[in-house]
Amino acid sequence: MIDKMRIAKFFILASLLVAAAACAPKQQEASCPSALDVIFARKSVRSYTDQPVSDEQVETMLRAAMAAPTGMNVQPWRFVVVRDQAVKDKLAGPRGGMIAQAPVVFVICGETTLMRKPFGQPDAEAVEVENGNWTQDCSAATENLLLAAEALGLGAVWTAAHPYADRVNPIREALGLPENVTPLCVVPCGYPAGDDQPKDKWKPENIHYDKW
Numbered sequence: 001m002i003d004k005m006r007i008a009k010f011f012i013l014a015s016l017l018v019a020a021a022a023c024a025p026k027q028q029e030a031s032c033p034s035a036l037d038v039i040f041a042r043k044s045v046r047s048y049t050d051q052p053v054s055d056e057q058v059e060t061m062l063r064a065a066m067a068a069p070t071g072m073n074v075q076p077w078r079f080v081v082v083r084d085q086a087v088k089d090k091l092a093g094p095r096g097g098m099i100a101q102a103p104v105v106f107v108i109c110g111e112t113t114l115m116r117k118p119f120g121q122p123d124a125e126a127v128e129v130e131n132g133n134w135t136q137d138c139s140a141a142t143e144n145l146l147l148a149a150e151a152l153g154l155g156a157v158w159t160a161a162h163p164y165a166d167r168v169n170p171i172r173e174a175l176g177l178p179e180n181v182t183p184l185c186v187v188p189c190g191y192p193a194g195d196d197q198p199k200d201k202w203k204p205e206n207i208h209y210d211k212w
Contacts, residue, residue: 038151043198045155046098048190053104057152061189064148065108068140071133074114077141080107080175090174091186098157102188107161107171108142110134113180135162138184145187155192158185 033041062079070076082088082105091107092099099105112134115126142158149156161167161183171183 033151038147041198042147042150043155043196044157045190045192045194045196046157046188047193048098048102048155048188049193050103051191053154053190057154058104060152061106061145061148065141065145068137068144070137070140074131074133074137076111076114076131076134077138078109078111078181080109080177081105082107082175087174091171093170098188099159099186101190103190104188106145106156106187106189107175107183108138108145108185108187109177109181109183110138111180112182134182135184142185142187149189153191154189155196156187156189158187161185 058081062081065077065079066075068077082091083103085100088100088102088105089096091105110131112131113128114131116129117126118124146156146158161171162185168183171177171186175183177183
């Protein structure tokens with residue numbers, strides 16, 4: 001009799017575990033926004049609370065950034081993650097503001113040159129050539145990072161650096177960037193302090209079909 005009771009309890013417990021496992025993906029799916037939800041919800045957030053952004057969140061955003069498309073799989077993007085207040089203050093300059101306030105700041109940079117062998121000369125030594133795709137690749141990575149921040153419940157904003165020398169040079173100096181690495185943009189990130197809303201940018205008049 002005792003054995004039968006133990007067997008019955010075992011099967012009941014097993015059934016509960018199977019049911020919980022089956023429900024888990026559905027619950028996770030229901031709690032996670034879809035890719036389209038995140039895209040349409042993304043907005044520029046310029047003020048943040050003092051709640052810290054975790055290392056896990058930072059890595060998730062960087063993984064998303066590095067999942068972006070890149071010409072010939074060159075992956076020219078380089079990322080500087082800034083938490084040190086003194087460095088953030090240098091990046092912000094005398095105006096301070098959102099870069100100085102944000103718990104974490106991403107500086108998205110690109111390698112502007114590549115080492116390539118001359119075309120049709122496989123035995124030749126590689127030479128340094130201009131990388132004409134670095135701005136496109138790094139822009140795609142930046143957008144992925146911004147979408148990941150939105151998906152994580154964080155706020156962020158793209159602030160341009162390249163091609164403005166008066167912005168690029170102070171960033172280069174503050175971070176000690178090599179000559180062939182140029183900052184594309186600076187992205188302060190944190191938990192939103194306000195109630196920023198996405199802008200409706202849908203304009204059918206900007207669309208042309210088959211020809212202009």
